[in-house]
Amino acid sequence: MKEFDILIIGSGISSMAAARILNKFGHSKIGILEQHSVPGGFLHCFKRFGHRFETGAHYIGSINRGEPFHQLLNYLDVYHEEDYIDMDDAPDDHYFEDHEYTFSLGYEENIKKLGHLFPLEKESIREYFEMVEKAAHSFPTYYFKKDYDQQKMLEYIDKTVEEVVENLFKSPKLKEILYSNSILYGVAPKDASFGFHSIVQDSYIISSKGFRFGGERLARRFVQKIEEAGGEFFFNHKVQELVIENKEITKVICQNGEIFQAKKVISGIHPKLLFDMISKNDVRKSFQKRLDQIKESNSFFGACIVLKENPGLSPLKNYYFHSSSDFDDPEEKKKQKCFPFFLTSSQRDYKEGKFPVLITSNCAFSEFNALDKKSQDYKDLKEKYFKEVLEAIEKRIPGFIESIDRYTLSSPLTNQRYVPSPTGSSYGIYHDTSCTGARGLGPRTHFHNLILTGQNTLFPGLLGGSISAIKSAGQIIGTKDILKQLSEYEVME
Ligand SMILES: Cc1cc2nc3c(=O)[nH]c(=O)nc-3n(C[C@H](O)[C@H](O)[C@H](O)COP(=O)(O)OP(=O)(O)OC[C@H]3O[C@@H](n4cnc5c(N)ncnc54)[C@H](O)[C@@H]3O)c2cc1C
Known part of the structure; x- marks a missing residue:
């Protein structure tokens, strides 16, 4: 039996970001169990016909110096300029049945372009993008703020993208363009939270970079730093059972028979799969019911x-x-x-x-x-x-x-x-307004020492997974303290 202070299940970006945050606060005896032979979850790459292909890391936003994702990766000591490549200034070409639109970098650029295409809706276009920017800035775990207006944030979470767009616009083509970014997180505009949509939209409007050497490079950066800090990775270790005693995880058992113990267990895998590994007698019925009712993304x-x-x-x-x-x-x-x-x-x-x-x-x-x-x-x-x-x-x-x-x-x-999920889904659970951000599953569970992390607990995407890690590590060291360090980090550089 191997013992750690903290055991992390899965090595996706959320798990590894959680490990690095914990390192920053002095936690070093961390074990990471990964079912695959390589780290990173959706960051991993594979080769076919001699070419490298990505799984789920094609490009990221808010990644210029001083922007949220850059600030977070930099704070975790895994940001290296040479790993990234600037995308085109107009990175996203969307083809619809009978028209097309290319999203550009910069709020003003899109306001200008769309205003030119839809002159009658110019004012609403500006209003829409101002709302997106405001909503994105209202989230403390995105622009890393210690103080925030919880009420405002919830308003943005509870409003759907469709409500906002239908209220502002008339042109079906313009609506189609504004809805098209839903493809980046896989939730229909009628179900998607405007707040969460705004974070994704804001991140890709302010900057956009691809992985020059694939997402696997970032995964390796994480592994190196976690190992340097004293952490240990166990690849080809598929967790298959969690043993519970007195509402605590006492043993984590892998398919290969190895058993692990830890004071705290953080899980970065799909929560439906995780709770299937726990005896049904131990899982709170109301929680299981909630899990069963959650749909999967496509x-x-x-x-x-x-x-x-x-x-x-x-x-x-x-x-x-x-x-x-x-x-x-x-x-x-x-x-x-x-x-x-x-x-x-x-x-x-x-x-x-x-x-x-x-x-x-x-x-x-x-x-x-x-x-x-x-x-x-x-x-x-x-x-x-x-x-x-x-x-x-x-x-x-x-x-x-x-x-x-x-x-x-x-x-x-x-x-x-x-990258196991119940239906081979692209973005894990279906993040409608009832399953996103403050309304999401979140990190806390009814087992004292079990914490959840990952896209399923908050919202999808590499940024979403990384932000979920702040909340998960926050269960051990305090989210406010992490946000304080993060908000001051860029200034200290
Ligand atoms: C096609 C596609 C394209 C995408 N493109 C982008 C993009 O361009 N930009 C972007 O930001 N996001 C993109 N995403 C989304 C993004 O990749 C994910 O939201 C994010 O990587 C999820 O990270 P995670 O840490 O939550 O989970 P995961 O990456 O899913 O990590 C979970 C880990 O747990 C391991 N695991 C599972 N079960 C077990 C077990 N029983 N025992 C041990 N280990 C286990 C898995 O092997 C995996 O390593 C894309 C996703 C898809 C599907």
Whole structure:
């Protein structure tokens, strides 16, 4: 049996950020259990046909000096300028059925561009972006403030994106543009919290960088710092059971038979999977009921493609292809037109010749889950999704299909294996207004020494996961003290 002061389950960005915050406050005897052979969760990369592909780290925002994500990573001693590459000044190209829009960096730039396209709604456009900025600044764990107006913050959390947009705008095309960023967190505008939407929108408006060497570089930076501080990683250690005595986790048992103990246990894995590892007699019924009622975000299908040559795409942009059914019930997806978006971080090292592209697209988990992974039907289903995706792309980028050299496809079952979640979902639980920010699951549990962290407890994204770590580590050392250090850190530099 191995003993630690603090045991962390999973090595996603939230788990490792929590470990680093705890290091900062003198906690060093930390053990991290990871089921995969590599660290990082969605930060990890993989190779296909000799090219590096990302899982879930394509680009990040608020990452210039003095901005929140930069400040946080810098404070955790894992920010290195050379790991990042500036995206294009207009990084996000959105294609709709009959129009398109490219989001640019800078509030004024977008106000100007959209005002030009929709002159009758100029004033509302300005009002909307001012609201986004104000809402984003109201969150103390985003712009790191010790003092804040809880009431204001809750107002922004409880309002939906749809309420705000429908109230301000008339043009269906403009609404479609303003809704399109929901793709970055996978919640329909009718369910998404305006406050949380504003954090995501603000972060990508103020700056935007890609990972020059993939998200795996950041994961390795974390591992190095945590190990230097005295922490220990255990890869290929899949946790399968938590033993409870007197409302405390007394043992954490891995699939390989190894047993761990700690005064505190932080879990960065999907909470539904975690609570399945605890005897049902020990889990509070009301909590289990809440968990059971929470929906999952969309499951996703992936395609790693190598093109014979670049068909004119910028490696410093992301491309999104929308259909009108983007965020409808994923299980209904099979009856509807599928939408793809593809991101190009794997081409950052592209010079010339073969051009790798990664596509991810919504799909129905139940369709894949009903099939044997080795069967022809399973292969055919992946091909069916791929065909729909390609047809949508070909309309915008003629010659795309012709230029495919090689490809490999993945399904939610593949994702379930590498970054487990109940349905191979892209952003974990479905973060509607009842499951986000202050209304989210949060870090506290009814077991004295069990703390939750990760995208499922607060909101998704690398930024969301990292911010959740502040709240989780805060259960041990005090959130206000962390925010104080953080807010003063950039000044001290
Ligand atoms: C296709 C896609 C694209 C994305 N693109 C972006 C992007 O461009 N920018 C951005 O900011 N965000 C993006 N995201 C979201 C972002 O990657 C995630 O929100 C974030 O990485 C989640 O971090 P986490 O720490 O909460 O969890 P995870 O990264 O899921 O980490 C959980 C860890 O726990 C481990 N684990 C699970 N079960 C066990 C077990 N039983 N025992 C031990 N270990 C276990 C897993 O292997 C994993 O390492 C994307 C996501 C997807 C799916």
